[in-house]
Amino acid sequence: MVPRKFEYFAPTTLKEANSLQKKYGSDAKLLAGGMSLIPVMKLRLGSPSYIIDLNRISGLEYVKPAGGSLVIGALTRHHAIETSKAAREKAPILCETASWIGDAQVRNMGTIGGSLSHSDPSGDWGATVIALRGSVKLRSPSKERTVKIDDFLVDTFATDLKEDEILTEVSVPIPPPRSGGAYVKLERRSGDFATVAVAVQISLDAKGVCTYAGIGLTALGNKNLRASKAEAALVGRPLTAKVIEEASEAAAEDSQPMPDPLRGSAEYKREMAQVYTKRGLELAVKRAKGGK
Amino acid sequence: MAKASKNKQAELVPVKVKINGVDYSRDVEPRLLLVHFIRDVAELTGTHVGCETSNCGACTVVLNGRSVKSCTMFAVQADGAKIETIEGLAKNGELHPIQNAFWENHGLQCGFCTPGMIMQAYWFLKENPNPTDDQIRMALAGNLCRCTGYQNIVKSVKAAAKEMRS
Numbered sequence: 001m002v003p004r005k006f007e008y009f010a011p012t013t014l015k016e017a018n019s020l021q022k023k024y025g026s027d028a029k030l031l032a033g034g035m036s037l038i039p040v041m042k043l044r045l046g047s048p049s050y051i052i053d054l055n056r057i058s059g060l061e062y063v064k065p066a067g068g069s070l071v072i073g074a075l076t077r078h079h080a081i082e083t084s085k086a087a088r089e090k091a092p093i094l095c096e097t098a099s100w101i102g103d104a105q106v107r108n109m110g111t112i113g114g115s116l117s118h119s120d121p122s123g124d125w126g127a128t129v130i131a132l133r134g135s136v137k138l139r140s141p142s143k144e145r146t147v148k149i150d151d152f153l154v155d156t157f158a159t160d161l162k163e164d165e166i167l168t169e170v171s172v173p174i175p176p177p178r179s180g181g182a183y184v185k186l187e188r189r190s191g192d193f194a195t196v197a198v199a200v201q202i203s204l205d206a207k208g209v210c211t212y213a214g215i216g217l218t219a220l221g222n223k224n225l226r227a228s229k230a231e232a233a234l235v236g237r238p239l240t241a242k243v244i245e246e247a248s249e250a251a252a253e254d255s256q257p258m259p260d261p262l263r264g265s266a267e268y269k270r271e272m273a274q275v276y277t278k279r280g281l282e283l284a285v286k287r288a289k290g291g292k
Numbered sequence: 293m294a295k296a297s298k299n300k301q302a303e304l305v306p307v308k309v310k311i312n313g314v315d316y317s318r319d320v321e322p323r324l325l326l327v328h329f330i331r332d333v334a335e336l337t338g339t340h341v342g343c344e345t346s347n348c349g350a351c352t353v354v355l356n357g358r359s360v361k362s363c364t365m366f367a368v369q370a371d372g373a374k375i376e377t378i379e380g381l382a383k384n385g386e387l388h389p390i391q392n393a394f395w396e397n398h399g400l401q402c403g404f405c406t407p408g409m410i411m412q413a414y415w416f417l418k419e420n421p422n423p424t425d426d427q428i429r430m431a432l433a434g435n436l437c438r439c440t441g442y443q444n445i446v447k448s449v450k451a452a453a454k455e456m457r458s
Contacts, residue, residue: 008322103434108358190433
């Protein structure tokens with residue numbers, strides 16, 4: 001399988017990349033890990049005339065604490081996040097999410113910035129960044145702006161990125177003590193896209209009352225969705241079995257699944273949204289209390 | 293037509309890589325996939341083209357120290373890189389311990405997936421020299437074998453790990 005012809009650029013600075021974007025507009029496409037873009041080009045589902053390869057720009061691969069946040073360079077490979085000490089200590093749900101993406105070779109190439117910019121509703125990162133209430137930094141020739149993940153993910157394969165903007169950094173607030181997160185995923189076989197997946201992040205106070213809840217859904221709508229009703233069913237309450245059950249039912253209501261000929265009907269996915277939210281919450285609560 | 297062919301010439305980009313310690317350079321179309329550079333330009337046909345859709349892992353090579361599927365990468369992206377392929381593993385006529393372990397443990401039948409399996413195992417055992425069976429299975433999840441049922445492949449990787457640690 002051979003893609004259509006294109007012209008290739010490998011800028012070494014963001015500034016240079018931005019000016020190429022400005023010059024070629026919507027005929028140009030940014031290449032990060034290429035784990036979605038290259039298959040799209042090979043299958044000729046999309047044939048950009050200009051490819052701007054970001055991989056020669058240095059300084060975009062890192063995971064580090066900055067103030068009260070953990071910041072991740074857009075070109076950081078999934079594998080680097082999976083094995084990041086900083087992520088493991090500060091927000092281990094990031095490591096767990098990374099471990100569920102594709103297979104080892106895909107995780108060696110694929111990047112968090114590329115994945116989020118692609119906004120595939122079956123993509124894993126969107127749900128987890130939603131659960132953590134993270135944001136992304138976007139850079140254009142004239143300015144830099146920060147956008148909340150909920151506003152960044154607009155629709156299937158559509159984001160808030162303008163033609164001359166590049167996603168440069170993902171930022172997530174570091175959860176306080178007594179927090180727990182989990183990314184739970186149902187897949188047909190190892191390495192497949194999610195049938196459904198749920199990202200859960202919670203915090204408890206000393207008495208076990210939930211002070212924070214973030215729940216993101218994968219493959220349960222036109223994009224990664226926030227399960228707002230489920231979150232509201234948790235905050236301010238002790239996370240008993242009954243409360244978890246109620247929140248899981250609410251997550252099923254929050255979901256807007258579309259039938260997928262390969263991975264199940266909308267009804268099935270909605271059922272699984274409930275099952276996986278429950279499993280995710282149980283695991284997150286256990287972890288918040290110090291379990292594994 | 294003249295214009296088209298002129299454009300075609302202008303489109304070529306230089307690619308220079310080191311594969312198993314040997315330099316290869318050629319001006320290629322940007323759309324040339326790395327696996328085709330390895331097979332057709334460098335004439336190293338040990339790296340196989342399987343599914344062409346980044347599912348099967350037969351095209352796995354190690355690029356600057358990390359395993360990648362060379363069918364899902366443009367050759368031009370690898371410009372300046374060091375690449376290791378199956379041909380680079382045996383030294384002085386001696387099989388690499390992973391190759392030897394596949395031989396000893398019957399880790400293959402038809403052999404089509406084997407170069408990819410071995411290159412993936414080669415990368416993985418550097419990451420994790422003492423893996424559990426489950427970790428081996430996870431590491432090889434992106435490599436499909438239609439013959440063996442994987443049991444002997446896992447056994448081979450485990451045996452290779454033991455040999456390489458000693």
